[in-house]
Amino acid sequence: MPFDSRRIHDVPGDLLAAIDYCYEQGWTDGLPVIPPVVERVEATLMYEGRPPEAVIATHPATGLRLTVHAAAVNAVMAGCLPEYFPVLVAAFEAMDQPEFNFHGSTASTGGSAPLLIVSGKYAEDIGMNADVNLFGPGNRANATIGRATRLILRNVFQMIPGISDKSTQGNPGKYSFCIAERARGNPWPLLCEAQGYPPGVSSVTVFAGGGFCNVENHGGNTPEQILGSVADAMANYGCITLGQSVVVLSPEHMWIVGGAGWSREDAQAFLFARAKRSVEDMRSVGKYRDSEYGKQHGASAHAAVEEGFVHRGLMPEDILIAMGGGDAGGHSCFIPSWSRGRGSIMRHKPIGVCIDCD
Amino acid sequence: MRLYDPTASGPERSLARAAVLASLEGKTIGILENGKLNAMEMLREVASLFEERHGCVIGGIYSKSNASAPAPAGVLEKAMGEVDFLITGLGD
Numbered sequence: 001m002p003f004d005s006r007r008i009h010d011v012p013g014d015l016l017a018a019i020d021y022c023y024e025q026g027w028t029d030g031l032p033v034i035p036p037v038v039e040r041v042e043a044t045l046m047y048e049g050r051p052p053e054a055v056i057a058t059h060p061a062t063g064l065r066l067t068v069h070a071a072a073v074n075a076v077m078a079g080c081l082p083e084y085f086p087v088l089v090a091a092f093e094a095m096d097q098p099e100f101n102f103h104g105s106t107a108s109t110g111g112s113a114p115l116l117i118v119s120g121k122y123a124e125d126i127g128m129n130a131d132v133n134l135f136g137p138g139n140r141a142n143a144t145i146g147r148a149t150r151l152i153l154r155n156v157f158q159m160i161p162g163i164s165d166k167s168t169q170g171n172p173g174k175y176s177f178c179i180a181e182r183a184r185g186n187p188w189p190l191l192c193e194a195q196g197y198p199p200g201v202s203s204v205t206v207f208a209g210g211g212f213c214n215v216e217n218h219g220g221n222t223p224e225q226i227l228g229s230v231a232d233a234m235a236n237y238g239c240i241t242l243g244q245s246v247v248v249l250s251p252e253h254m255w256i257v258g259g260a261g262w263s264r265e266d267a268q269a270f271l272f273a274r275a276k277r278s279v280e281d282m283r284s285v286g287k288y289r290d291s292e293y294g295k296q297h298g299a300s301a302h303a304a305v306e307e308g309f310v311h312r313g314l315m316p317e318d319i320l321i322a323m324g325g326g327d328a329g330g331h332s333c334f335i336p337s338w339s340r341g342r343g344s345i346m347r348h349k350p351i352g353v354c355i356d357c358d
Numbered sequence: 359m360r361l362y363d364p365t366a367s368g369p370e371r372s373l374a375r376a377a378v379l380a381s382l383e384g385k386t387i388g389i390l391e392n393g394k395l396n397a398m399e400m401l402r403e404v405a406s407l408f409e410e411r412h413g414c415v416i417g418g419i420y421s422k423s424n425a426s427a428p429a430p431a432g433v434l435e436k437a438m439g440e441v442d443f444l445i446t447g448l449g450d
């Protein structure tokens with residue numbers, strides 16, 4: 001269908017009636033949406049340099065395409081302010097990379113939701129929350145960028161719960177799953193720096209995440225104690241696979257780890273070495289597979305892989321660690337990947353800039 | 359009030375169903391397994407029913423490297439040239 005045929009719905013001028021109209025069309029996630037009036041969509045489009053018909057992402061199975069225009073419509077519906085739009089665009093550019101496999105992660109019984117981690121100054125510029133109540137609720141940017149991501153999966157890519165989204169139990173993150181990395185008091189380079197972006201360039205990382213696992217430790221006061229708790233969560237029988245991991249350390253925990261001089265790489269190495277289960281233990285719950293063990297222990301095995309054990313992931317770099325949350329509380333979190341192997345690999349893109357573009 | 363439609367424009371490609379086989383008797387079966395636990399066992403069991411009931415033969419076994427992604431185009435093209443019909447399904 002050519003772009004000229006953008007469809008306009010003329011509805012009565014009553015706002016509540018327009019919200020009901022959106023429900024009737026099947027355009028919502030169950031919560032009310034902002035009716036996507038033409039003027040708000042046009043204002044949102046001002047934050048993207050490419051023309052409205054430019055394609056951001058394509059569904060690998062159906063061929064359905066996400067245009068800049070369709071992204072803006074869904075951003076408005078989610079409640080995004082126009083200045084949030086570059087984050088949403090960058091997120092879908094990242095999700096469009098085949099390694100991320102947004103079709104599989106959205107359609108699967110596994111109940112994945114795309115977690116967005118925004119790193120760098122742009123998060124602060126648009127008022128994102130990296131602090132207390134990190135995962136919500138309470139912040140418009142976090143809530144609506146994550147929600148817009150899900151509305152696009154539903155409305156543009158037709159990943160409809162119960163039809164093409166077959167998640168067994170769903171996931172609260174399927175309403176919204178978007179955070180900012182905390183820069184204040186962070187002893188480590190920000191993710192956007194570690195990812196190699198030039199100074200001043202922010203990034204968004206996308207990760208097909210499973211459920212949220214709180215890691216409480218108010219008694220530990222060494223990196224080994226704090227990260228030992230995290231590693232135990234990562235290796236629980238319900239979560240341990242060859243998939244990747246996201247760990248968000250609370251400031252209290254980060255200041256213990258970073259304060260002792262541990263780098264991000266030190267922490268990744270520790271977690272990879274400790275987040276493991278013996279073959280015997282894996283067999284005891286019916287989760288051991290020769291093929292997975294072989295993949296982890298084969299010719300290209302990482303040097304830290306221990307004989308007779310199944311580790312979480314294939315290498316330390318499979319564990320993304322960032323800081324986030326309020327000053328008070330020994331509460332970090334671990335988020336397992338939807339993928340039990342390499343079916344979805346986290347990706348990242350710069351926000352609002354084009355680096356090495358064609 | 360004028361609202362934009364948030365759904366996508368349709369893909370510009372033509373899709374058509376394959377012609378229905380006039381008969382299953384003696385046809386060559388392909389198996390496309392997705393690599394998940396029990397997938398191959400389940401698909402072989404189904405194929406064996408076609409062997410018993412219709413004299414079919416298994417002519418090709420194909421695999422997907424990623425269970426949750428579409429089969430690579432090369433795999434399907436290869437199967438088209440080698441078998442009369444393909445059996446696939448989820449294993450887990």
